[in-house]
Amino acid sequence: xxxxxxxxxxxGISAHIDSGKTTLTERILYYxxxxxxxxxxxxxxxxxxxxxxxxxEKERGITIQSAxxxxxxxxxxxxxxxxxxxxxxxxxxxxxLRVLDGAILVLxxxxxxxxxxxxxxxxxxxYNVPRIAFINKCDRTGANPERVTLQxxxxxxxxxxxxxLPIGLENDLIGMVDxxxxxxxxxxxxxxxxxxxxxxxxxxxxxALEKREALLDEVSMxxxxxxxxxxxxxxxxxALVYDAIRxxxxxxEFTPVFVGSAYKNxxxxxxxxxxxxxxxxxxxxxxxxxxxxxxxxEFQVTNDPKDPLIMLAFKLEDGRYGQLxxxxxxxxxxxxxxxxxxxxxxxxxxxxxxxxxxSDEMEEIEECGSGDIVALFGxxxxxxxxxxxxxxxxxxxxxxxxxxxxxxxxxxxxNKAQINMxxxxxxxxxxxxxxxxxxxxxxxxxxxSGMGELHLxxxxxxxxxxxxxxxxxxxxxxxxxxxxxNRADFNYTHKKQTGGSxxxxxxxxxxxxxxxxxxxxxxxxxxxxxxxxxxxxxxxGFQKSLVKGSLCxxxxxxxxxxxxxxxxxxxxxxDIAFQLAAIGAFKxxxxxxxxVIMEPIMKVAVEGPSEFQGSIMGSINQRRGMIIxxxxxxxxxxxxxxxxxxxxxxxxxxxxxxxxGKAEFTMEFASFKPVPKSVSEELVxxxxxxxxxx
Amino acid sequence: xxxxxxxxxxxxxxxxxxxxxxxxxxxMGLVIARAGLGKxxxxxxxxxxxxxLGNKVLHVSIGQSVDKTRKWYDDILSLLTDGEKIETIPExxxxxxxxxxxxxxxxxxxxxxxxxxxxxxxxxxxxxxxIDGYDFENNDYASxxxxxxxxxxxxxxxxxxxxxxxxxxTRISANGVPAPCHEVDDLFDIVLLIKPEGEAMKLDILKCxxxxxxxxxxxxxxxxxxxxxxx
Numbered sequence: 001x002x003x004x005x006x007x008x009x010x011x012g013i014s015a016h017i018d019s020g021k022t023t024l025t026e027r028i029l030y031y032x033x034x035x036x037x038x039x040x041x042x043x044x045x046x047x048x049x050x051x052x053x054x055x056x057e058k059e060r061g062i063t064i065q066s067a068x069x070x071x072x073x074x075x076x077x078x079x080x081x082x083x084x085x086x087x088x089x090x091x092x093x094x095x096x097l098r099v100l101d102g103a104i105l106v107l108x109x110x111x112x113x114x115x116x117x118x119x120x121x122x123x124x125x126x127y128n129v130p131r132i133a134f135i136n137k138c139d140r141t142g143a144n145p146e147r148v149t150l151q152x153x154x155x156x157x158x159x160x161x162x163x164x165l166p167i168g169l170e171n172d173l174i175g176m177v178d179x180x181x182x183x184x185x186x187x188x189x190x191x192x193x194x195x196x197x198x199x200x201x202x203x204x205x206x207x208a209l210e211k212r213e214a215l216l217d218e219v220s221m222x223x224x225x226x227x228x229x230x231x232x233x234x235x236x237x238x239a240l241v242y243d244a245i246r247x248x249x250x251x252x253e254f255t256p257v258f259v260g261s262a263y264k265n266x267x268x269x270x271x272x273x274x275x276x277x278x279x280x281x282x283x284x285x286x287x288x289x290x291x292x293x294x295x296x297x298e299f300q301v302t303n304d305p306k307d308p309l310i311m312l313a314f315k316l317e318d319g320r321y322g323q324l325x326x327x328x329x330x331x332x333x334x335x336x337x338x339x340x341x342x343x344x345x346x347x348x349x350x351x352x353x354x355x356x357x358x359s360d361e362m363e364e365i366e367e368c369g370s371g372d373i374v375a376l377f378g379x380x381x382x383x384x385x386x387x388x389x390x391x392x393x394x395x396x397x398x399x400x401x402x403x404x405x406x407x408x409x410x411x412x413x414x415n416k417a418q419i420n421m422x423x424x425x426x427x428x429x430x431x432x433x434x435x436x437x438x439x440x441x442x443x444x445x446x447x448x449s450g451m452g453e454l455h456l457x458x459x460x461x462x463x464x465x466x467x468x469x470x471x472x473x474x475x476x477x478x479x480x481x482x483x484x485x486n487r488a489d490f491n492y493t494h495k496k497q498t499g500g501s502x503x504x505x506x507x508x509x510x511x512x513x514x515x516x517x518x519x520x521x522x523x524x525x526x527x528x529x530x531x532x533x534x535x536x537x538x539x540x541g542f543q544k545s546l547v548k549g550s551l552c553x554x555x556x557x558x559x560x561x562x563x564x565x566x567x568x569x570x571x572x573x574x575d576i577a578f579q580l581a582a583i584g585a586f587k588x589x590x591x592x593x594x595x596v597i598m599e600p601i602m603k604v605a606v607e608g609p610s611e612f613q614g615s616i617m618g619s620i621n622q623r624r625g626m627i628i629x630x631x632x633x634x635x636x637x638x639x640x641x642x643x644x645x646x647x648x649x650x651x652x653x654x655x656x657x658x659x660x661g662k663a664e665f666t667m668e669f670a671s672f673k674p675v676p677k678s679v680s681e682e683l684v685x686x687x688x689x690x691x692x693x694x
Numbered sequence: 695x696x697x698x699x700x701x702x703x704x705x706x707x708x709x710x711x712x713x714x715x716x717x718x719x720x721x722m723g724l725v726i727a728r729a730g731l732g733k734x735x736x737x738x739x740x741x742x743x744x745x746x747l748g749n750k751v752l753h754v755s756i757g758q759s760v761d762k763t764r765k766w767y768d769d770i771l772s773l774l775t776d777g778e779k780i781e782t783i784p785e786x787x788x789x790x791x792x793x794x795x796x797x798x799x800x801x802x803x804x805x806x807x808x809x810x811x812x813x814x815x816x817x818x819x820x821x822x823x824x825i826d827g828y829d830f831e832n833n834d835y836a837s838x839x840x841x842x843x844x845x846x847x848x849x850x851x852x853x854x855x856x857x858x859x860x861x862x863x864t865r866i867s868a869n870g871v872p873a874p875c876h877e878v879d880d881l882f883d884i885v886l887l888i889k890p891e892g893e894a895m896k897l898d899i900l901k902c903x904x905x906x907x908x909x910x911x912x913x914x915x916x917x918x919x920x921x922x923x924x925x
Contacts, residue, residue, distance in 0.1 A: 614811035621817045629760035629792030630808065632799060640760050673784070 005303060006281045008371045010079045010099060010328070012129070015106035016114035020136040024106055024262040024271075025069075025080065030191065031269055032071035032078070068315070068326050068373055070356050073272045079373040095314040095384055097127040098287070098396070099328040099373060102279030104271070105133045109143035109259070113151040118607060119666060121156045130249050132256045132274055133158075138166050139173045139261040149257050157633055160255040161215050163245070164270070165208055167201065173261055177204055178270070179212045180241050185270065192265025216241065222248040242277050249278045282371030287330050289386070289394040292343060296395075301330040305369040308332050309340060311387040312396040313376075316431045325376045326357070330396065332389065333369040340387040343395050349387065353377035383431055404436050405600035405645050405669050407449035408456055409474035410463075420469035421446070427467075428459055435459060449479060451669060453649065478646040480683065481598040481672050482549030483558040487512035488592035491565065494581035502572035505530075505581035507538055508565030511589045514558045519546055522562040530566035534578040538563055541582025550590065552597050552683040553690075557672075561586065597680045598672040600645040606655065608663025610637045615658045623647035624676070642670055646679075709905050709913070709922070720845055721904065726857045726875055727888035732895070733856035735920035736888065737824050738766045740854050742774065744822040745789040749851065752820035754805065755794045756827030763792045763826075773919050791818050797829060802840045809848065823853040830857045830874040838878045855882075869909075870900045888915070897922060 015021040029035045068081045081100060103124055107117060124131055133152055135145045145166060152160035164176040167184060175186035177200050184201060188194040200208050216236070220227040223244035229236050248254025256278055260267020283303050289310055290296040301310055309332030317324040334340065336354050341347070355362040357375045368374045381387075386395045412418040425437045425448070435450045450456045453476055463469040491508040507530070514520050521539045530538065539561075546556040566581075604625065606616045610632060616639050617627055625643035648667060655663055675683065725736045741751045755763040767790065771783065793808060812818040823845070845853050857875050865873035871885050879885060885901040895915040902909055914923040 613808065614815065617811055617817055618815045621815065626788055627791055627818065628764065629794065631760050631794045632796065632804075632808075 005283045005371045007075055008077045008079075008281055009275050009279055010081065010101045010282065010371065010373055011275060011279060012081050012097070012100045012103040013106060014103055014120040014124070016108070016111065016117045016120075019106045019108045019111065019114075019117075020262050021106050024104075024134065024136060024268065027262045027265060027268040028078075028080070028272065029069070029071060031193065031272065032073050034069070034071045068357050068375070070373070073276065076272075076276045078272075078275060081373065095312070097123060097129060099312065099314050100127075100129055101282055101285045102275070103129050103131040104275070105131050105255075107133060107135050107148050107152075108140075109135045109138045109145050109148055110140050112144075112148040113155045118155065118664065121158070122666075125252070128252060130252055130278075130280055132249065132258065132271075132278055133160060134267075134271055135257060135259045136262055138169055138259050138266070139171065139264045141170050143169050143173075145169075145257075145259045152255065152257065155633075155636055158255040159218070159248070159253060160257050161218055162211060162259070163215065163256045163274070164259050164267070165204065165211060166259045167204065173264065173266060176259055176267055176270070177208050179208060179215055180245075181238055182208065182212065187266050187269075192268070195269060219244040219248055219254060222251070222254065246278045250280045250284055287396075289330070289396050292393045292395055299394075303370045304331055305333045308389045308391040309334055309387065310392070310394060310396065311340070313379075313381050313383060313385045313387065316381075316383050317375075322378050323380065324355075324357075325379050325381055327374060327376055327387065329368055329370050329372045329374075331370050333367060335367040336365075341390055341393075342381055343386045343388055343393055344382070345385075349379050349381070351376055351379065382433060384433060403479075403669070404434060404449035404451060405479050405602070406452060406456065406476055407447050407479050408476045409440070409443070409445040409447055410460065410471045411445060411474075413470045413472060417468075417470045420467040421463060421471060424459075424463040424467035424469050428462070445474070452667070476649065478599060478644075480552055480554040480600075480675075481558075482551050482554050482556045482595050483598055484511060484513050484556075484590065484593035484595050486592075486594040488589040488594075490585040490589035490592075492581055492585035492588050493567070494577055494584055496577075497572060502569070503574060503577040503580065504567075504569035504572035505534065505537075505574075505577040506565075506567035507541075507563055507578065507581040507585040509561065509563035509585070511586065511593055512560050512562070513593075514560040518557040518559075519543065520560040522560060524562055524564040525566065526564075529568070530563065530578070531568055531573070534568065534573065534575065535563075537575045537578035538566075538582040541579035542586055544579065545583050545586035545590075549595065550587070551595050551680070552687040554597065556590075556595075557598075596674045597683055599675045599679075601642050601670045601673045602645050602648060602667040603670040604641045604643045604648070604665055604667040606639045606641070606663055606665040607636060608655075608659050610635055612659040612663055613637045613639065616655070616663060619651075619654055619658055623651070643667070644673075644675070645669075709899075709902070709907060720850065721852050721883040722842055722845060722881060723852060723854045723884035723886070724857060724871075724875060724879075724882045725854065725886045725888065726859050726872060728861060729858050731888045731890060732915070732920040733858075733888065734763075734766055734826055735770060736886065736897070736915075736922075737826055737854050737856055738770045739920075739922065740852075741790070741822065741824050742767065742770060742786075744852070745786050748789065749821040750789045750819060751791070751822045751824060752809070752818070753790060753792045753824040754800070754826065755792060756800050756825070756829070757797045758794060758827065760792050760794055763794065770919075770921075773921055791820070797827070800828070802837065802844055806844065813848075821849075821851045823850050825853065826856045828855050828857065830878070835878055835881075838881050842881050870898075893917065895920070 013021055013025060068079060071078050071080070081096060105117065105121060107113060135148050137143060138145060145162065149160050149162050152158045163179050165179065166173055167175040167177060175184055177184050182200060184198045186196040186198065188196050216230055219241065220230055223240060226240045226244045229240055245254065245256055249256060256274060258267060258271050258274055260271065262268060287301045288298045289301050291299055310330045311327045311334065312330065313325045313327050315326035334351060334354065336351060339348050339350050342349055354365050354368060355375050355377060356365050362375065365374065388394060410421065412421045428435050429437055435448070435455070437446060437448045440447050448456060448459065456476065460471065460473055463471060487510055489510045493506040494503060496503040521542060523535050525535065542561040546559065549556045604620070608616055613630065620627055620639065620641045620643060623643050624647050625641045628640045628642060631638040651665065655665055725733045727733050741753055744751050753763060795804070841853065859872040863873040865876050867876035867879045869879050869885065871879035879901065882901060883903045884905065887898040887900050889896045889898055895917045897913040897915050899905065899907055899909050899911045915921070916923055
């Protein structure tokens with residue numbers, strides 16, 4: 001399959017809520033002939049915009065489900081992917097962002113850089129995604145693209161420069177001056193589809209020349225040829241300017257800024273041209289895979305369609321015809337009917353149907369190649385799985401999935417809800433490996449656990465809305481852990497030899513802290529003091545003991561159980577007798593091994609105006625937080641800290657009132673650490689009381 | 695305080711500076727070298743020594759990120775402990791706070807403001823201050839004097855600075871302190887110069903008013919780890 005990858009762009013469109021992202025996408029689809037009529041987000045026709053996402057997303061102002069669509073602009077293939085923004089969806093964010101090669105950061109010309117703009121920009125920086133900025137809504141009262149560009153520099157620390165000047169603003173917006181080609185561009189026709197290129201209006205020539213000079217000065221840093229051309233003082237070749245801007249943008253050292261109004265159909269075609277001119281193609285981006293045969297050593301994928309296939313499933317969707325899996329191909333190519341391997345499960349999968357997605361519609365295709373984003377039908381896999389041919393064994397994402405840190409009980413209101421809830425949970429756990437569910441055998445309640453309050457709230461809402469599963473929800477609980485801090489010996493005999501068939505088993509050995517991993521069983525039995533057939537019974541007994549610790553009822557982790565002694569009875573020993581002996585032995589050793597309760601510690605970053613730094617640090621300190629550092633960026637400060645999750649409930653409200661709503665925070669799981677003595681005592685007391693009350 | 699082994703084995707002991715703070719002395723030190731020779735590694739060794747003795751350190755990093763600075767500590771601590779798990783490390787790390795500033799925005803007033811935020815709320819009161827990346831070329835004698843005053847005002851036991859020297863700038867003070875610090879060397883109690891010599895890296899003690907070793911002494915640095923070698 002020979003395809004010119006320089007004509008492919010995989011991009012994301014990110015923005016703060018109400019910056020006009022959906023309207024912009026609607027116009028992009030219209031101008032690229034994917035749709036034949038424009039429908040507004042809250043239009044009178046009631047149709048709604050094509051890419052209008054879940055109701056829940058609109059309410060909360062976050063992207064929960066990534067959507068992918070494909071369009072063609074001139075001879076360019078563009079795959080557009082929506083990315084979830086919140087760190088609670090950490091695995092999804094990572095996988096969605098890594099399939100992007102570039103992004104458009106949309107900003108409102110009045111609102112400027114807002115809290116979610118800061119968050120998405122931070123994520124793009126973290127994942128090295130080159131971006132162009134689009135200042136939308138220049139037709140609104142109070143529009144000020146110059147101010148927004150300044151904010152891009154000051155608040156987001158981007159080397160942002162306007163590449164266009166608006167001709168008129170607010171109600172008078174009629175077009176823009178392109179500072180690269182030095183022409184004025186107007187948008188005629190009912191939907192602005194006809195571009196009219198004219199000379200720059202006389203009143204704007206001086207401003208345009210001044211801005212262009214500053215722009216050339218800046219971008220000449222990325223191109224020696226351009227710098228020489230400027231020094232020569234002659235006519236400057238436009239291609240040199242494009243090239244310099246592209247170099248700066250792909251190196252993440254320059255952010256071109258465009259202006260317009262999606263709603264008034266102004267500037268979108270120029271933005272699409274900019275996607276081609278300045279954002280990288282798949283060949284420009286270095287992507288890495290992990291070699292599973294070589295201790296997950298990283299290697300760079302080739303992008304070559306002739307090489308063995310490497311393809312990442314980054315998104316699952318429950319479609320009308322079964323599971324739809326969005327994939328990005330990093331090298332090699334795939335044809336309908338090919339057989340591929342899922343590197344996680346090792347299973348062979350035959351690709352029956354291959355489709356290109358356009359929001360909720362699809363187009364059957366015969367093959368796809370390196371750099372493509374397509375969807376597979378009827379393939380059973382999980383989000384984050386890598387598909388390869390049998391020649392290689394690699395993974396595009398680490399197999400490490402962070403442990404959930406927060407859990408809550410969900411109780412279905414009736415039988416119907418119970419059935420629907422099971423369907424929903426089955427679906428969600430497949431889509432999101434950080435979302436887990438289990439039944440607490442003592443209470444009979446279904447427990448869901450995940451990476452944060454919002455993470456679980458979103459799934460509960462989705463259960464209700466998408467699966468009609470009405471559930472009652474318990475209070476969020478922090479997922480504590482128990483572990484041991486010392487080595488301790490045990491020697492326990494389980495004996496029940498009165499009446500009927502007896503039970504006998506003795507287990508001797510020790511438990512000790514295990515630095516890496518949850519549990520390890522070591523069989524050091526010599527001389528057959530415990531017969532071979534009962535060794536697995538001991539292992540099973542120990543594992544059963546780990547489910548619930550005796551301090552606060554949390555799961556026990558980080559324990560090595562070693563057996564080196566024991567005894568058996570020719571008649572009364574059995575599998576169950578040795579399981580019970582191991583449980584007794586563990587109980588005996590556990591309290592001697594100085595058990596401790598561990599709590600999830602979150603890495604918290606609070607960002608706000610420097611004037612509130614003192615209040616922010618005070619609020620973290622009050623929450624048992626340890627401030628790691630502070631970072632001053634312009635008038636903004638980022639405070640980084642590690643704070644126990646249990647102290648973070650309701651922090652957003654506190655932070656809002658402390659900083660007049662001007663600060664925002666993000667948090668992600670960092671590690672488990674022992675709780676202070678006072679907290680431990682409280683948790684133990686609470687657990688004892690719960691046990692007493694049944 | 696950390697396991698004794700870590701404190702005693704800390705190579706910074708080779709300078710014999712540890713008794714000074716205990717005697718209530720305040721000192722201002724400088725590590726100077728050309729770019730990329732490992733100034734931060736030396737500063738972090740001083741900071742860790744301070745932390746291991748139970749003192750609180752404020753590490754001001756100018757022009758570097760919190761993560762990058764933190765990584766220096768992780769690396770040096772891992773070298774000092776030979777990669778072994780030391781139980782008290784989480785406690786030791788509570789003795790460190792990192793503040794980063796942009797090159798253009800750092801000054802004494804701003805530092806004082808930030809420090810007040812911490813001290814007045816009883817969040818953190820540092821005893822040692824590290825200032826890595828201070829712009830000596832664009833700050834004058836008076837600014838340095840202010841920072842010396844800052845040490846006294848805030849009861850700091852020590853402040854350590856790093857400075858970048860340039861091969862082409864041959865100006866030098868009577869003590870042998872190269873530019874850009876040649877005119878402010880009298881404000882420092884200790885001045886150390888990192889000097890590459892062939893494959894080896896050396897640490898020249900240009901000035902040290904209260905050290906166990908005398909000015910003119912040269913200590914060896916392990917070029918791979920930048921740890922000060924004992925003996």
